[in-house]
Amino acid sequence: MLSWFSIFPKSPWLSIYAWIIFCLLPFFFIFRSSSFLEITIGISILLLYFVSYRFSHRSHNGLVYMWVSFEMIINVAMTLLFGYVYLSLFTAFFIGNIRNTVGFYIMYGLHIAFTIGAIVAGFFVEIDLFLPQIHFIIISVIGTVLLPFNLYNWNRREKLEGQLESAKERISELSIYEERQRIARDLHDTLGQKLSMIGLKSDLAARLVEKDPQAAVMELKDIRQTASIALKEVRELVADMRTVKLHDELVRIQQILDAAEMELTIVGDPNFDKVPTIVENVLSMCLKEAVNNIVKHSDGSKVEITFAQNKNELQIIIADNGVGLSAKKEKSEGNGLNGMRERLEFVNGNLQITEQNGTVLNITVPVVITHQKGSDQHD
Secondary structure, eight states, X not given: OOOTTOSSTTOHXXXXXXXXXXXXXXXXXXXXXXXXXXXXXXXXXXXXXXXXXXXXXXXXXXXXXXXHHHHHHHHHHHHHHHOOXXXXXXXXXXXXXXXXXXXXXXXXXXXXXXXXXXXHHHHXXXXXXXXXXXXXXXXXXXXXXXXXXXXXXXXXXXXXXXXXXXXXXXXXXXXXXXXXXXXXXXXXXXXXXXXXXXXXXXXXXXXXXXXXXXXXXXXXXXXXXXXXXXXXXXXXXXXXXXXXXXXXXXXXXXXXXXXXXXXXXXXXXXOOTTOOHHHHHHHHHHHHHHHHHHHHHTOOSEEEEEEEEOSSEEEEEEEEOSOOGGGOSSOSXXXXXXXXXXXXXXXXXXXXEEESSSEEEEEEEEHHHHHHHHHHHHO
């Protein structure tokens, strides 16, 4: 949740700077009056505005509209008494963050009407107070008209993007769940009957060892044959499982980077030799996660992905020209990098992160592991 004084969400210090400027500026107009009573009234009204602005940020439902209405009245009073129209910009900013569509348009229309009405009335009441600052007043009116609408659309777009991201994650979870269910059904259908048969024949063979050794040997041969058939069916099932190929993942990565207006350079051949399914799946998932992190956090314009293979290891290097991890205020070691490390540890892989005019991720997997796992699949 944003702080009440937040004007620029990604720059709290700039927000504080804006508040200081617009808090000091009223005193130029207030102390310009010679009357002590007017000075007291002006400062009191200004303090009331800040109190109401804070309460409007902390309130919910109907109380929000009450406090915003109170801010509008203060804006009108400051405009007519001191020619100070600039508090309307803060009210406009808050109105732009109202999520309810009907409430937004009602408060938006009222705020524009009150602000412009007060300015027009001020020109009739004391033109000498308004005429010297006419150019600032015009800018304030433009900001009052455009700022809420732009903020409202920006918030709606951000909300829709969040909902879309949540929907994608949900679909991904459901796809994984459905895939697991399918694998479970296939394994049950493939192995359930045969394992039950092996268990029954094992019990029978144990009873026949002393009574009829020849029959026991026959049962053991049947057990061996049944186990061989079950192993063959499991291999066929694993072979039919969906594999995420590196070159297929690169197509999706290219689409992501094109959408982010980032340039992709590929060095080397992504088609590694004799890579088992599980290793290629892990490498593909790590590659996708790395690119997603670059798009979200790097603020860069170029990405280079290098594929290399030697007799000892497989290697993927992902480099960007962004700001680097040390320049980010948030914690760099997020769930994404930790997830990549956990996946790589499953296949005895390794992830190293360095900074060289950006961020460089070096992913390595020992070849000995891939050969061993690959030979296990073909035994």
